[in-house]
Amino acid sequence: MPVDMRVASPEDAASPSRAPLLLAPLQLAPLLLAWYDGHARALPWRTPPGDATPPDPYRVWLSEIMLQQTTVAAVAPYFARFTARWPTVAALAAADEGELMAAWAGLGYYARARNLIACARAVVDGHGGRFPDTETALRALPGLGAYTAAAVAAIAFGRRAVVVDANVERVTTRLFACPVPLPAARPRIRALADTITPGERAGDFAQAMMDLGASICTTRKPRCLLCPLATLCHARATGDPEAFPVKCMKKPRPHRRGIAYWLAAEDAVLLVRRPDKGLLGGMRALPGGDWGAIAEPAPPADADWRPIGTVEHVFTHFSLSLDVMAAALPMRPFADRPGAQWWPIETIDEAGLPTLYARAAMLGRATHPEGLPA
DNA sequence: CATCCGTGGTA
DNA sequence: TTACCAAGGAT
Known part of the structure; x- marks a missing residue:
C-alpha cells in the first residue's frame, strides 16, 4: 500500500466538502534525485554527470525553446546546427533573420524562431549580453512563458523554481491521483508541484521529473515496476494510472x-x-x-x-x-x-x-x- | 478561458 | 489506420 500523503490544507478548511489536498512527503525529492543520478538521459544540451562546469544559459535557453511541444529526437539535429552556426547569444542576435528562419524550417511553430532572435537581441541590448538570472526577469523576454522562465532559472542558474510542463503535469496528477480535469487543474497541479520541489537542485529535480515522464511515467502503459516513486503514487494504487491526468474532450479537426x-x-x-x-x-x-x-x-x-x-x-x-x-x-x-x-x-x-x-x-x-x- | 500555431513518432 | 500527443507561448 502506498504511504498516505493526504493532509488537510487551508483550502479544505475553507471548503470542507472538497476532497482533501494531497501533500507528498519530503522524501520524494531525494528519492527522485537519487534515481536521476543513476538514470539521467545523456542529452546534447546537458553537462555530463560529474562535470562541475556550470551550464551555459544560452544553450539551456536555446534547448528549452526548441523543446517546446517538440520531441528530443526532432530537436537534437537542429540544436547541433544552431550551436555550431551561432555559438553565443551575441552571435544569434547578429544573425540574419532570413537565414535563421530557414535554419528553423521543418521544426514547426515558427513564432518560436521569430521570438528567438527577438529574445537574443533583447538580451544583448537590454541585459549586456547576459541572460537575466531570475525567473521574473526571464519571464519578460520574448518566447519565455511560465514554463521556460522557470526551467531556465532552475537549470541554468540553480534557482528554486516550480517547473511545470506536460511531463510534470502527468507525473504530479498521478502521484496525487488528482481528479480535476485539465486544463482547469493547472493551478492545483502547480500548487502540488510546489510542495514537492526541493530548495536545492531544483534544476535537476525538474529534469528528473521530465526524464521520469519521458521514460517511465509515460502517457500510455507507464512502467510502474521501474518507477522510483511507485510506493508514493496514488494513481498506481487505484490500479489504473493511465486514467491520469483527466482530460476534457477535444474538438474534431476540420x-x-x-x-x-x-x-x-x-x-x-x-x-x-x-x-x-x-x-x-x-x-x-x-x-x-x-x-x-x-x-x-x-x-x-x-x-x-x-x-x-x-x-x-x-x-x-x-x-x-x-x-x-x-x-x-x-x-x-x-x-x-x-x-x-x-x-x-x-x-x-x-x-x-x-x-x-x-x-x-x-x-x-x-x-x-x-x-x-x- | 479559448483559439491559434507544425511536425513526426507511436500504439 | 486513425488518434493522440510532445521540455508551450501569444493573443
Whole structure:
C-alpha cells in the first residue's frame, strides 16, 4: 500500500466538502534525485554527470525553446546546427533573420524562431549580453512563458523554481491521483508541484521529473515496476494510472483544401514569403491562396497549368489537402520583387521551406527537374 | 478561458 | 489506420 500523503490544507478548511489536498512527503525529492543520478538521459544540451562546469544559459535557453511541444529526437539535429552556426547569444542576435528562419524550417511553430532572435537581441541590448538570472526577469523576454522562465532559472542558474510542463503535469496528477480535469487543474497541479520541489537542485529535480515522464511515467502503459516513486503514487494504487491526468474532450479537426503553384522558369522556381503573422508566418512558400477562403487563388502567371499531385498535411487545428499545380515558362515573366523571388530548383532543399511546401516542391521538382517546359 | 500555431513518432 | 500527443507561448 502506498504511504498516505493526504493532509488537510487551508483550502479544505475553507471548503470542507472538497476532497482533501494531497501533500507528498519530503522524501520524494531525494528519492527522485537519487534515481536521476543513476538514470539521467545523456542529452546534447546537458553537462555530463560529474562535470562541475556550470551550464551555459544560452544553450539551456536555446534547448528549452526548441523543446517546446517538440520531441528530443526532432530537436537534437537542429540544436547541433544552431550551436555550431551561432555559438553565443551575441552571435544569434547578429544573425540574419532570413537565414535563421530557414535554419528553423521543418521544426514547426515558427513564432518560436521569430521570438528567438527577438529574445537574443533583447538580451544583448537590454541585459549586456547576459541572460537575466531570475525567473521574473526571464519571464519578460520574448518566447519565455511560465514554463521556460522557470526551467531556465532552475537549470541554468540553480534557482528554486516550480517547473511545470506536460511531463510534470502527468507525473504530479498521478502521484496525487488528482481528479480535476485539465486544463482547469493547472493551478492545483502547480500548487502540488510546489510542495514537492526541493530548495536545492531544483534544476535537476525538474529534469528528473521530465526524464521520469519521458521514460517511465509515460502517457500510455507507464512502467510502474521501474518507477522510483511507485510506493508514493496514488494513481498506481487505484490500479489504473493511465486514467491520469483527466482530460476534457477535444474538438474534431476540420479539413481544408487549397492550391499551391509551382512556376518554373530558367532553372528556377517562384517562391514567396508568407506574412509574418499567422500560419507558417515569415516562411518561404509556393504561391497560392489562403486555404479555406471562398475564392480560388489566382495563378502567379498566365501559363499552361497542370495538376501534378496533392499533398496531405496535418496541422494542429486542421488538416489540409493541397493540390499542386505546375507550369513551366521559357523565360521569367518578371524579376525578383519584394515578397517574391526566383530560387534555383537544384538547391530547393536549401530554401528553408516548411514541411508542407517542401513536400509540394518534391512534386514540382519531379515534374520540372530543370525548370524547362517538358 | 479559448483559439491559434507544425511536425513526426507511436500504439 | 486513425488518434493522440510532445521540455508551450501569444493573443
